[in-house]
Amino acid sequence: MHSARRLTVAVVFLLSLHHANSQAPEAExxxxxxxxxxxxxxxxQKIVPNAVVIVEGDKIKxxxxxxxxxxxxxxIDLGNATLLPGLVDVHTxxxxxxxxxxxxxxxxxxxxxxxxxxxxxxxxxAKMGREDLxxxxxxxxxxxxSGVNGDVALRDAINHGxxxxxxxxxxxxxxxxxxxxxxxxxxxxxxxxAQEYVEIATVxxxxxxxxxxxxxxxxxxxxxxxxxxxxxxxxxxxxxxxxAHHVHKKVAAHAIGNDATRIAAEAGVDSIEHxxxxxxxxxxxxxxKKIFLVPTDYPEELYASFIPATATAEERKEMETGMKQFAxxxxxxxxxxxxxxxxxAAGSDEYYQMGKRTRGQSSTLIYESYRDSGMAPWQIxxxxxxxxxxxxxxxxxxxxxxxxxxxxxxxxxxxxxQDVTELEKVKFVMKGGKVVRDDFGSGKxxxxxx
Ligand SMILES: [Zn+2]
Numbered sequence: 001m002h003s004a005r006r007l008t009v010a011v012v013f014l015l016s017l018h019h020a021n022s023q024a025p026e027a028e029x030x031x032x033x034x035x036x037x038x039x040x041x042x043x044x045q046k047i048v049p050n051a052v053v054i055v056e057g058d059k060i061k062x063x064x065x066x067x068x069x070x071x072x073x074x075x076i077d078l079g080n081a082t083l084l085p086g087l088v089d090v091h092t093x094x095x096x097x098x099x100x101x102x103x104x105x106x107x108x109x110x111x112x113x114x115x116x117x118x119x120x121x122x123x124x125x126a127k128m129g130r131e132d133l134x135x136x137x138x139x140x141x142x143x144x145x146s147g148v149n150g151d152v153a154l155r156d157a158i159n160h161g162x163x164x165x166x167x168x169x170x171x172x173x174x175x176x177x178x179x180x181x182x183x184x185x186x187x188x189x190x191x192x193x194a195q196e197y198v199e200i201a202t203v204x205x206x207x208x209x210x211x212x213x214x215x216x217x218x219x220x221x222x223x224x225x226x227x228x229x230x231x232x233x234x235x236x237x238x239x240x241x242x243x244a245h246h247v248h249k250k251v252a253a254h255a256i257g258n259d260a261t262r263i264a265a266e267a268g269v270d271s272i273e274h275x276x277x278x279x280x281x282x283x284x285x286x287x288x289k290k291i292f293l294v295p296t297d298y299p300e301e302l303y304a305s306f307i308p309a310t311a312t313a314e315e316r317k318e319m320e321t322g323m324k325q326f327a328x329x330x331x332x333x334x335x336x337x338x339x340x341x342x343x344x345a346a347g348s349d350e351y352y353q354m355g356k357r358t359r360g361q362s363s364t365l366i367y368e369s370y371r372d373s374g375m376a377p378w379q380i381x382x383x384x385x386x387x388x389x390x391x392x393x394x395x396x397x398x399x400x401x402x403x404x405x406x407x408x409x410x411x412x413x414x415x416x417x418q419d420v421t422e423l424e425k426v427k428f429v430m431k432g433g434k435v436v437r438d439d440f441g442s443g444k445x446x447x448x449x450x
Contacts, residue, residue, distance in 0.1 A: 031056055031073035032433060036411060039063070039083040042385045043400050045378045047417070051083055055407040058432035063401055076435070076442045078411050078428060084381065085400050086138025086408030086431060087423065088388025089363055091252075091273055091294050091347025094125040094132070094154065094168075095146040097359070098352045100308055106183030109145075113195045118147035125154040128359040129165025134437050135360020136426035138408035139167040139399075141392045143222040143252050143273070144174030145351065147195055152217040164436065167408075169392045171222040171252070172213045173198050175206070175240060177230035197224070206236040210243035220244075220393070221251045223269070226260035237267035250393055252294070258282070265291055271345060271391055276326070278333055280340065287341040292391050295334045296349030297369040300327035305354065327369075334373035345391040346370070346384040364424040377417045384423070407433040411440075 032055040039051030052069065054062040069075060095118075098108035116124070125146070132140060142151045155168035173196060174180070180197030193199060198209045210221055221244045225232050232240075237253070244251045245268075253264035254273045261278040265285040271292040272278070286293060303323035307316055338344065348363035370380045389399025398406055411428035427439040 031061070031070055032407075033069050033073045033075045034078060034083060034409060034411075034430070035069075035075060036078040036081045036083045038081075038415070039401060040085075040381065040417075041401070042085060042378075042382055043402075045382075053083065053401060053407070053409065055430075055433045058406055058434075060401060060403055060405050060407050060409075062403055076438075078440055078442050081411040081413060081428065081440065082415055082422075083401060083409055083411050084416065085385040086398065086410050086429070087136045087364070087384045087426075088139045088141075088346070088392065088399060089132065089137045089166075089348050089384075090141040090271070090292075090345045090388045090391050091296055091349045092128075092132070092140040092142045092363070093145045093349070093351040094128040094140065094142050094165075094359070095121040095150045096351045097124060097128060100306060100352060103308065105181070109182055109196070110185070110189075110192065113147070113192050116147070118150035118153070121147045122150040122153045122157070125150065126157065126163040126165060129154060129158065129168070130163070131358035132360045132363060133164060133166050133431060134429065135358065135364055136410040136423070136429050137166050137360055137363060138410070138429070138431045139169070139388070139392065139394070141169040141171070141220060141252070141347075141388075143171050143220075143254075145196060146170075146173070148173065149216050155219075156217075166431070167394075167398070167406075169219040169394075170217065171220050172216045172218040174222040174224050174254075175200050175209045175213075175232070176224035176227065177201075177232050179227070179230060181224055181227050200232055200236050200240075203235050203239045206232075206239040207243050210240055214247055214249070218249065220249050223251060223253050223264075225253050225255040225264050226257060231260060231263070234263045234266060237263050237269070241267045241269055248393075250391070265289065273347065273349070275333065275337075276330055278337075280336060283337050283340040283342050286337070287343075290343060292345045292387065293334075293337045293342045294345050294347035294391075295330065295337070295370065295373075296347050296366070297327070297330040297334065297373070298365055299368040299372060300324060302354075302365060303327055306352075330369070331373040334370065334375070338373075338375060338379070343387055343390075344370075344375070344379070344383040345387045346380070361424065364426075367420045367423050371420045377420055380420055381416060381423075406431075413440075 034053040039048040050066045151170040155170045158165040176197045250270035253269040255261045255264040261282045273294045350363040354362040386399040409430045410426045412422040414422045416422040429437040
């Protein structure tokens with residue numbers, strides 16, 4: 001009785017093993033196929049008609065025009081849509097969302113750093129990251145203003161699948177001269193600076209700061225080369241670049257003006273952020289050394305919305321004039337940069353709440369400013385995809401719809417080559433083979449999008 005029962009248990013166990021083996025999901029990987037009328041081959045600047053993208057797990061297996069759909073694959077037919085790679089924003093601050101009503105950067109920075117813990121900021125970053133992803137931004141390089149390593153926590157949470165967000169290249173705290181980017185602080189309040197920046201005063205400080213960033217989990221280094229009259233020296237910059245490149249990490253340099261941009265370019269950083277003021281000779285150096293310009297520009301009309309409601313008519317007029325000049329200056333320097341052959345990577349530098357827009361909706365407005373500066377649609381799309389991928393150090397993994405890369409793919413209803421604002425209203429988002437957004441409803445049975 002006893003042994004017969006044992007035998008029964010053993011047989012049932014073996015049968016269940018057999019059953020499990022015959023159903024093993026590893027034996028037949030699940031394939032998803034995206035179909036659309038057009039796909040942008042962003043590297044070759046070519047339109048691929050009748051596009052078929054075969055996705056296996058989180059990667060792209062095969063891409064082509066009218067290639068055969070494997071039997072048993074799940075087909076997502078996007079009809080007349082245009083497929084393009086997921087967007088890359090190389091300059092984000094996901095753990096920061098300032099309020100215009102508080103009166104500019106200085107007030108906002110003090111309140112954010114003094115009142116919000118890195119944990120609270122990471123949760124804010126989770127919201128901002130989700131909003132970016134839903135807008136089609138599948139990878140960001142987050143360049144500081146994250147408290148102490150909040151960006152690393154958010155990156156890891158997204159990678160673990162705890163929250164939905166873009167792939168994050170994290171910088172940890174930005175390196176800077178005294179005071180970081182804070183406005184004037186009383187002596188006893190200056191302890192706030194270390195919550196947001198690592199201050200550099202010597203070459204040794206610079207080396208130690210990079211090494212410590214690596215220990216903290218940084219994927220790249222961000223340096224504030226200048227803030228007002230406070231400047232990181234050329235020797236310190238060279239030490240930062242040497243230490244970072246030694247461990248194959250890239251350096252993003254916030255630099256504005258003739259001296260700071262020259263220091264950054266001479267030191268051999270990988271990208272210069274903003275560079276609202278930059279001389280032609282520095283642009284030439286950037287082109288030769290293949291240093292990216294990250295033009296964190298917004299369309300002229302948008303700057304007017306930055307004017308606080310409390311401004312008098314006279315103040316408003318003065319600010320409007322200043323913003324017009326600022327926008328015109330930005331367009332001029334982007335034109336000069338493109339003409340000089342400087343590689344461009346798209347970066348939003350978005351960190352304010354812009355009305356009711358989500359973070360993703362406001363971050364994608366930069367493409368309009370690039371258009372207004374004379375960049376061609378293909379150039380803008382490359383800046384937001386392949387160029388971004390190269391700058392963040394993942395050229396083989398993201399930035400193009402190619403076999404072997406992550407299946408980070410977005411789709412627009414209209415043609416972004418005709419109208420770049422299509423990139424502001426992406427209708428379909430896939431990250432790592434998972435559908436994040438599908439306004440077409442294409443995955444639903446019986447749906448016909450054609
Ligand atoms: Zn920034």
